[in-house]
Structures are given as C-alpha cells and as structure tokens.
Amino acid sequence: MGASTITMxxxxxxxxxxxxERDPKVLVMGEDVGKLGGVFRITDGLAKDFGEQRVLDTPLxxxxxxxxxxxxxxxxxxxxxxxxxxxFVFPGYDQIVSQLAKxxxxxxxxxxxxxxxxxxxxxxxxxxxxxxxxxxxxFAHVPGLKVVAxxxxxxxxxxIQQAIECDDPVIFxxxxxxxxxxxxxxxxxxxxxxxxxxxxxxxxxxHATLAGYGPVIRTCLDAAAAASSSHGQSPIELEVIDLxxxxxxxxxxxxxxxRRTGRLVVVSEAPSEVSVAAEVAAKVQQHCFYSLEAPVLRxxxxxxxxxxxxxxxxxxxxxxxxxEAVDRSLxx
Amino acid sequence: xxxxxGFAEPEPTPQQVIAGLRATAExxxxxxxxLSPEGERVTDSRFEPWVADVDVDRLRALYRDMVLxxxxxxxxxxLQRQGQLSIWVPLLGQEAAQIGAGRALMPQDxxxxxxxxxxVAWCRGIDPTELLGIxxxxxxxxxxxxxxxxxxxxxxxxxxxxxxxxxAMGQRFDGRVGxxxxxxxxxxxxxxxxxxxxxxxxxxxxxxxxxxxAPVVFFCQNNQWAISEPLExxxxxxxxxxxxxxxxxxxxxxxxxxxxxLAVTRWALQECRTGNGPVLIEAFTYRMDAHTTSDDPxxxxxxxxxxxxxxxxxxxxxxxxxxxxxxxSQEFFDEVAAESDTLAARLRAHCLAMxxxxxxxxxxxxYAQSSPLLDAQRxxxxxxxxxxxx
Ligand SMILES: Cc1ncc(C[n+]2csc(CCOP(=O)(O)OP(=O)(O)O)c2C)c(N)n1
Numbered sequence: 001m002g003a004s005t006i007t008m009x010x011x012x013x014x015x016x017x018x019x020x021e022r023d024p025k026v027l028v029m030g031e032d033v034g035k036l037g038g039v040f041r042i043t044d045g046l047a048k049d050f051g052e053q054r055v056l057d058t059p060l061x062x063x064x065x066x067x068x069x070x071x072x073x074x075x076x077x078x079x080x081x082x083x084x085x086x087x088f089v090f091p092g093y094d095q096i097v098s099q100l101a102k103x104x105x106x107x108x109x110x111x112x113x114x115x116x117x118x119x120x121x122x123x124x125x126x127x128x129x130x131x132x133x134x135x136x137x138x139f140a141h142v143p144g145l146k147v148v149a150x151x152x153x154x155x156x157x158x159x160i161q162q163a164i165e166c167d168d169p170v171i172f173x174x175x176x177x178x179x180x181x182x183x184x185x186x187x188x189x190x191x192x193x194x195x196x197x198x199x200x201x202x203x204x205x206x207h208a209t210l211a212g213y214g215p216v217i218r219t220c221l222d223a224a225a226a227a228s229s230s231h232g233q234s235p236i237e238l239e240v241i242d243l244x245x246x247x248x249x250x251x252x253x254x255x256x257x258x259r260r261t262g263r264l265v266v267v268s269e270a271p272s273e274v275s276v277a278a279e280v281a282a283k284v285q286q287h288c289f290y291s292l293e294a295p296v297l298r299x300x301x302x303x304x305x306x307x308x309x310x311x312x313x314x315x316x317x318x319x320x321x322x323x324e325a326v327d328r329s330l331x332x
Numbered sequence: 333x334x335x336x337x338g339f340a341e342p343e344p345t346p347q348q349v350i351a352g353l354r355a356t357a358e359x360x361x362x363x364x365x366x367l368s369p370e371g372e373r374v375t376d377s378r379f380e381p382w383v384a385d386v387d388v389d390r391l392r393a394l395y396r397d398m399v400l401x402x403x404x405x406x407x408x409x410x411l412q413r414q415g416q417l418s419i420w421v422p423l424l425g426q427e428a429a430q431i432g433a434g435r436a437l438m439p440q441d442x443x444x445x446x447x448x449x450x451x452v453a454w455c456r457g458i459d460p461t462e463l464l465g466i467x468x469x470x471x472x473x474x475x476x477x478x479x480x481x482x483x484x485x486x487x488x489x490x491x492x493x494x495x496x497x498x499x500a501m502g503q504r505f506d507g508r509v510g511x512x513x514x515x516x517x518x519x520x521x522x523x524x525x526x527x528x529x530x531x532x533x534x535x536x537x538x539x540x541x542x543x544x545x546a547p548v549v550f551f552c553q554n555n556q557w558a559i560s561e562p563l564e565x566x567x568x569x570x571x572x573x574x575x576x577x578x579x580x581x582x583x584x585x586x587x588x589x590x591x592x593x594l595a596v597t598r599w600a601l602q603e604c605r606t607g608n609g610p611v612l613i614e615a616f617t618y619r620m621d622a623h624t625t626s627d628d629p630x631x632x633x634x635x636x637x638x639x640x641x642x643x644x645x646x647x648x649x650x651x652x653x654x655x656x657x658x659x660x661s662q663e664f665f666d667e668v669a670a671e672s673d674t675l676a677a678r679l680r681a682h683c684l685a686m687x688x689x690x691x692x693x694x695x696x697x698x699y700a701q702s703s704p705l706l707d708a709q710r711x712x713x714x715x716x717x718x719x720x721x722x
Contacts, residue, residue, distance in 0.1 A: 035632045036560035059530035059566050060489055060558050088488060091532060126418035128447075129472050130487050273705075302709055307694040309418060309469030314691040314717065324716065 003186035009179040011153040012042045012118075014187065015160035016080065020050055023078060026164055029056040030065055030082030030118075039084055040120060040179055062092030069115045070099045078114045078164060085176075086121040087130025093138070100169045101144030113169045116160075121149075122215040122269050123316055124177035126309045133306050134214075134270035139171045140247040140279075146197070147247040149173035151217030153183040154192055155200070155244065162196035170196075173246075175215035199250040201257065205237030208326050209257040211280060212267035213243040216317055220267055223322040238326065246276050254280065255287045262293035263329040267317050272300035294332035297325045357640045359616040360570065362584050366591040369644040371652025382595035388658045394435065394590050395650045396668050398427040401451040402647065403672035404460040407679050408450075408467070412625040416683050417467040423450050425588070425620030428646030429553050431455065432593025433615070436601055437521065439481070442503075444496035444522045447485045448553075452523065456482035460675070461682040470689045489524070490531030493550065496522035497537045500546035500609070509547045510607045517605035519547040521597070527558025529574070530566045538578040538610070547604035549597065550575075550612045553587060555619035560632035575612035587615030588646040618644070691717055 006014070020026045028043055028050075034057035037044030047055040058065050062083060069079035083089045089096075096117065103111045123132030140147045146168050150156040156174070163170040194200055202217070203224050210220045217240075224238040239257045243249065258264050264284055266277040281296040299317045307315050359365075365374045366383065386394075405423050412420040423430060426448065434455025437443060445452055450463055458475050465471035466485060473484035486492035500520040503509055508518040528534050529552060541548045554571055556563055567574070575582025581603070585596040593615055600611040618641040622629050654660035695710035 031558075032560045034560070037631070039559070039626070057561050057565055060527035060561070061530040061532060063532050064530065090488070091490075126469055128419060128466055128469075128487060302694055302713070303706055304694055304698050308465070308471050308689055310689045311691060311694045312469075314713070315694055320720075321716075 003184045003189070005182050006153050006157075006185045007180050007182050008150070008153040008156045008174070009040055009042055011157040011183075011185055012160050012174065013044055013046075015157045016043065016046060017049075018187075019080075019161045019164040020046065020054065023164075024054075025076060026078045026080065027054050027056065027072065028080050028082065029058050029069060031058060031060055031084050033057060033082050038082055040176065042118070042174075043082065062088055062090070063095050066092035066095035066100060066115075066117065070095060070103065070113065073113050073115050074103075074111055078116075080116045080118060080164060083117060083119045085127075085131045086119055086133040086135055089117070089119055089135065092117075096139070096145070096169075096171075097142050101142050104168065105144055112167045114164075114167050115169045116163045116172050117169070118160075118172045118174060120176035120179075121173045122175050122177060123306060123309070123312045124215065126312070128309070129306070132309070132312065134268070134301060136171075136173055136246055137270055137275045140276055145169055145171055145247060146245070147171045147173070148196060148245045149175065149214035149243075151175065151178075151214055151242045151244065153181065154185050155242070157185055157187065158193050159196060159244070166196060173214055175217075177215055178218060181218065194244075197245040197248055197250055199244050199253045200242045201239065201253050202242050203238070203240040205239040206261060207236045207238060208263035208265065208329055209239045209241060209254065209261045210265050210267055210322065210326075211241045211243055211254050213246060213276070214269070216267045216269055217242050219317060219319055220322065223319045223326070226319060227323060227326065236326065236330070243276075243280070249276075249279065249283070251280065251283050251287070254284060258284055258288040259291040262291055263326075263332075264292075264296045265299060265322065265325045265329060266296060267299045267322055269301045269316055271303045272298050273303050275300065294329040297329055299325045357637070357644075359584055359586060362570075362572070363586050363616060364583060364592050364596055365586040365589050366595060367589045367649050367653060369588070369649050371649045371656060373653070373657070376592075379592065379595040379599060382598045383591050386591065386594070388654070388660075391591075391650065391654060391658070392660070392664065394431060394594070395647070395654060396671070397431045397435070397451070397454065398590060398647045398650065399668050400672050400675055401431065401454050401460075402427050403676050404454075404679055405450060407676035408460070408464070409621070409625060411680060411683050412467070417464065418469055420467050420625045421448050422619075422621035422624070423448055425618045425641065425646070426553055426555060427451055428590035429587035429593050429615040429617045432590045433521065433523075433551050433597045433613075436594050436597035438515075438601070440516070440518045441601060442481045442483070442496075442499055442518070442520045444483045444492040444499070444520065445485055446489075446492065446523050446525060446528070447487050448525070449485070449523050453482060456480050458482060460679050464679070464683050464686065468683065468686055470686055490528045490533035493522050493524060493528070493531075493534045493537030494540065496520050496548050497541045497544075497546050500541065500548035500604070501544045503547055504545065509605060509609075517547070519549060519601045519604035519609065521549045521551050521601065523551050523553065525558060526552060526554040526556065526563050526571060527561065527566060528552070529571055538575070538612075541610035542579045545607065545609065547607070547609040549600045549604055550610060551597065551615065552613065553615045553617055555617050557619050557623070557629075557633065559623045559627060562633075570614070572612060572614035580610050580612065582612040582614065584614045584616055587617030588644045588649070590646060590650060617646075
C-alpha cells in the first residue's frame with residue numbers, strides 16, 4: 001500500500017469506510033451524512049457506496065439519532081452517529097446518559113451498546129455560537145461511557161475503527177480545526193497502532209511534561225519545538241503526551257513522565273472547573289506527590305460560555321500561554 | 333467502489349425527477365394565495381378581509397421592505413465572500429414570508445426568531461448593521477430583546493419553540509389575552525424551519541401551547557431543505573396538517589406571496605390575541621441560495637429546481653402587480669433601488685469599521701451577580717494580556 005499524505009478528515013473517512021467494509025452491521029447515521037457527506041465531508045462517498053440503508057440521513061433531531069441508535073444496537077447493529085457540531089449534542093444528551101451509558105449495566109451485561117457518537121469539537125474556525133464548544137467533561141463524568149479524542153490523522157484513522165469495534169459506547173471527539181491538517185498515513189502499517197484506551201508519548205523531554213488531547217496537541221508540539229530552540233538561552237525540553245482517552249484516563253505514561261520531569265502542565269480548550277484537566281491534576285498529585293517540583297498547572301479555556309469568535313484567539317490556549325505556564329512551573 | 337452488499341442508490345428516472353420537482357414547487361390545493369406568481373390578485377373570501385387596508389401605498393411599502401432586505405442580504409453575502417464576515421445565512425427567496433409575518437405583528441407582540449429571520453428583524457426596527465456582529469464574531473446578538481420585542485437568534489434547532497411557548501403562557505397568565513383584548517391583546521410568534529419540525533422541542537412546544545392555550549403563532553418557513561435534506565426526510569404529511577394532531581389549526585400559505593402571508597399571519601395573531609391560540613402557519617417557500625455561505629447546494633439539489641422557483645419570486649410578483657394594476661411608474665422602482673444601494677453601502681461601511689472585540693468581552697455578563705472566581709480569572713488573564721502590549 002505505502003504511505004500517503006492525508007488530512008484528518010480523509011483519514012476518518014477512510015477509517016469509517018474500512019469499518020463498514022469489514023462489518024455489515026456498521027451503520028452511519030446523522031444529519032446530512034448521506035448525499036452531502038456531512039458538513040465536514042467526513043462521510044463523503046459512503047452513501048453512494050454503501051447505500052441508504054447503511055448511511056442514514058436522519059430527521060433533524062439528535063435525541064432521535066441517539067435513541068434510535070440505541071434501539072439498533074439492541075438489535076445487533078453497530079451505529080456510528082454523527083453529531084453535526086459539539087453544541088448540538090444536548091438534545092441527545094438524555095438518551096446518551098439515560099440509555100446509552102446504562103443499558104449494559106442495567107441488563108447485567110445482556111445488552112451490548114456498541115455505539116459510537118462522533119462529535120466535532122473545539123473552536124478556532126470563526127464559527128457562530130454552539131459550533132466551538134468542548135463539552136467532553138460532561139461525558140467523561142458519566143459512568144458507562146468511554147470518551148476519546150484523536151489528535152492527528154494517523155490516530156484518527158485507527159481510533160475510529162477501534163471505537164467502532166469496541167463493545168461499549170464511545171463518545172468520539174474530533175478536533176474540527178485540525179480536520180485539514182495532514183500527515184503521512186500507511187494504512188497497512190500496524191506498528192503505529194496503540195490500543196484505543198492508551199495515552200501516547202509524542203515527544204520526549206526532561207524539563208517538564210505537557211499533557212493534552214484533541215486540538216491542543218498540535219499547539220503543545222509547537223510549544224515544545226519553540227522551547228527546545230529557544231533563542232540563546234539554554235533550551236527547554238518538554239515531554240508531550242497525547243492523552244487520547246479521557247474516560248478511562250490512561251495516566252501511567254503521565255506518571256512515568258512526571259516522575260522524571262517533576263513538572264506538569266495540563267492543556268485543554270475546555271473550561272477548567274471540574275474538567276478532565278482537573279481530574280488529571282488531581283490524580284497526578286496523588287500518584288506523583290514526592291516527584292513534583294511544582295504544582296500541576298492548567299492552561300485551559302476560561303470558565304465562560306464560548307465567546308464570540310472575534311475573541312477566540314484569546315480564549316483558546318496558544319503557544320504563548322502554554323510556555324508562560326511552563327516558565328512558571330520551572331521557576332517554582 | 334461498487335456497491336457493498338448491493339445497496340447502491342439507483343439513479344432516479346426522469347419521471348421521478350419531474351415528480352419530485354413538482355412536489356417541492358407546488359403547495360397543493362390548501363395553499364392560501366392572494367397574489368399569483370404572475371402578479372394577479374387571487375380571490376380568497378376567508379383571508380382577503382385581513383388585507384383590505386392594503387392600498388397601493390401599503391403595497392409599495394411591502395415591496396420596498398422586500399427589496400431592502402434582499403439588498404442587505406446580498407451585501408452581507410458579498411461581505412462574507414470578501415472575508416469580512418466568517419459566515420452569512422442568506423434569506424434569499426424568503427422575503428415575502430418574513431416581511432408578511434413581520435408586518436403582521438403589532439408593537440406589543442413578541443417574536444422568537446431562528447437564525448435566518450433578517451427580514452423579521454427589519455420589521456422589528458432592527459437595523460441590518462445590528463445583525464453583523466453575530467456573523468463577524470463580535471457578539472452573539474447586539475439588540476435588546478425586551479426593547480425590540482425580538483428575541484435573540486436561536487441557533488440550536490427548535491429550542492426557541494419552547495421558549496416562545498413559555499413567553500406566550502406568561503402573556504396569558506398576565507391577563508393580556510382573551511375576549512376583551514381584540515386590538516390590544518398580546519401574542520407571540522415563533523419562527524423555525526421545516527427541518528426543525530423533527531425536533532422534540534418543537535413537538536413539546538405544540539403540546540404545551542395547546543394544553544395552556546398559549547397565544548403563540550408557530551410560523552414554519554418550509555423552504556424545502558434542511559441543509560441537504562429534503563422535506564421527505566422529516567415528514568410524510570404536509571407540515572401544516574400536523575397541527576390538527578395537537579388540537580389546533582394549521583394553515584399553509586404561499587410564503588412567496590407577501591399579501592397572503594400578511595393576511596394569514598394577522599388572522600393567526602388575532603386568533604391568539606382573542607384566546608384561540610395556538611396556530612401553526614406553514615409558509616411554503618424556497619431557500620434560493622445555499623444554506624449558509626459554507627454550504628454547496630450543487631452537491632444535493634438540482635439547478636432546475638431553483639429555476640422553477642425563480643418563476644415564483646416573491647418580489648417580482650409585487651412589482652408586476654404594482655405596474656399592471658396600479659400603473660406604478662419606473663421612478664418609484666428606481667427610487668427603491670437607489671435606497672437599497674444606499675443601505676448596502678451603509679451596511680458595508682459599518683461592517684468594515686467594526687472593532688475587534690476586546691478580551692474583556694469573554695468574561696463579561698456571564699452571570700447577573702458577579703462570580704469572584706471568574707473575576708479573578710479575568711484579572712489574571714487581562715494582566716497577562718497587557719504584558720504583551722508593553
Ligand atoms: C440542534 C441542532 N442540530 C443541528 C444543527 C445544525 N443545523 C443548522 S441549520 C440545520 C438545518 C435546519 O433546517 P430547517 O429547520 O429547515 O431551517 P432552514 O435552515 O432551512 O431555515 C442544521 C441541521 C443545529 N443548528 N441545531
């Protein structure tokens with residue numbers, strides 16, 4: 001096969017296609033996912049090739065999308081639901097929390113819920129309200145759900161297939177402003193594949209650790225590159241960890257890293273109060289207490305509704321804010 | 333790749349294509365119309381009396397409204413293309429539905445829009461410049477919903493139907509509805525699209541308003557498309573017929589006919605004002621442009637459909653009627669065209685001069701009673717931010 005340069009959007013599309021080819025029970029459903037191929041074209045071409053019975057342009061109702069996916073799953077299907085934008089998942093939240101998350105538990109394991117809910121999340125595309133939110137904590141807080149976020153095209157390709165193969169419901173967050181970022185992907189190269197619920201160390205470094213997920217992964221890598229080549233002063237080497245899985249969290253690589261660096265900055269676009277970043281900070285201080293040289297710091301969105309997009313460059317954690325936190329950590 | 337498991341969609345036959353076009357272009361026999369696409373008056377004894385006051389001056393005013401909102405819409409669309417707005421939601425083709433409904437409102441009425449109701453906003457006295465902030469990313473709506481009696485745009489499909497119903501319940505609880513309240517009673521109007529009719533919030537709005545006799549007019553602009561999904565993805569029956577199942581009246585009006593829309597909406601609001609609400613209006617119309625500037629309709633609909641609908645243009649039929657029936661002079665049309673160009677120029681100048689919002693905006697007005705935690709977060713960020721300015 002060989003490697004080719006591919007965007008995250010196309011990687012997800014290829015991943016969906018591969019899963020659909022492998023298992024005829026896999027369905028794609030959502031608003032505008034058919035002929036249009038989804039507003040981000042993630043399902044482009046699937047309706048044409050797999051037909052209307054496997055790619056469902058549903059009526060405009062998220063509760064309906066999730067609720068019928070639950071029913072289809074009871075019947076033995078593996079639905080992949082597309083929520084058009086993060087801010088529109090809430091009409092479906094009841095079905096997610098009350099049925100999707102709990103059916104396996106309530107049925108004492110008799111009913112499987114292999115449903116994937118794909119949600120493009122995060123800001124940075126200059127959108128109007130409700131199109132730029134980071135609601136992952138609202139799902140990570142719900143027992144019974146598994147929550148993941150991809151951070152690059154290669155992971156996107158594999159993670160979407162793994163999520164579809166998972167017998168538990170997976171809320172699958174896709175960093176929409178990174179859809180058009182490219183990477184080399186060789187679909188036959190399985191050496192790059194990690195189990196779905198594992199974090200990944202992307203860059204090693206000895207001075208401090210950055211942990212994040214989704215859209216800020218690119219920013220963290222850029223920050224690490226900038227720190228490493230910093231002008232004249234002695235370079236700072238940052239270890240960068242892509243958490244990938246938000247529930248269950250896989251913090252072993254973070255503990256391992258923090259035990260070496262003694263410093264951790266958690267980066268996320270979501271508000272910081274009662275967040276995934278807060279959970280990471282709490283666990284790290286518990287497990288790495290004697291290794292920490294500085295308190296765990298968080299660089300996040302603010303505890304406000306997502307602002308008008310004219311302010312989003314101030315809202316979204318950027319390279320400067322990350323490096324400023326690293327400096328504070330190092331100076332502690 | 334060929335079909336997997338043989339589910340490939342067969343290409344439609346030409347007959348199916350034509351049948352499909354007809355179905356979306358013709359409103360059927362229940363369609364209320366007072367002005368045909370050719371600009372001729374249609375008799376309708378039930379609804380004509382509701383526009384008996386519309387003389388040539390008032391017809392001119394409706395024409396002017398439609399031309400101005402279309403011009404503002406086209407200018408905003410162009411501003412988006414030129415990178416001055418991040419997105420624009422066009423109203424092209426829906427001018428009559430929105431001006432008809434908007435001009436039917438009395439000052440005391442309340443309106444709950446979705447996100448495409450630029451024409452209704454106009455009728456509520458909201459200058460088109462005030463819409464720009466949402467689409468340029470400087471605010472989430474700049475007007476005062478109380479002062480204008482025009483709620484903020486609602487983007488989450490269907491949410492506003494319950495909010496409008498609650499507001500209308502309040503109008504009733506406050507004694508503003510009932511037999512004695514003919515002209516002075518209050519009513520609420522709620523706008524949403526054909527796609528929205530699938531949302532639970534819309535159905536719940538129907539249930540609530542029926543149970544509480546809420547004075548709310550549900551004004552559904554059926555523009556035939558919810559982004560890429562045609563109406564049959566949402567319903568088996570014509571939408572106006574849904575009202576019956578909830579226990580109130582539903583009317584389908586030609587949404588490209590400003591007179592009919594004005595008449596039907598006046599009637600419906602009056603029903604509500606006098607305690608006979610709710611009412612559902614389905615304005616049968618067409619989204620002549622893309623869903624938004626981010627959308628590419630060529631991926632999912634036929635160009636022929638648009639051509640068919642161009643023959644039903646909402647503005648053209650009023651122009652023809654003014655000329656043929658009232659002998660309107662070219663001078664009037666030129667004046668309106670000139671006025672619309674002035675409006676467009678003003679809209680553009682305003683847009684280009686809009687300042688970028690300050691970072692303070694992120695933190696302002698989150699709560700009615702300030703939160704010390706958030707205040708601290710703001711102060712910390714602003715201090716950090718100003719360290720770059722020095
Ligand atoms: C709850 C929710 N889901 C999805 C969307 C994305 N979306 C925006 S507009 C739209 C289609 C709406 O169609 P319709 O109700 O017919 O109104 P129109 O845009 O045609 O005026 C969709 C799916 C949304 N805004 N809110």
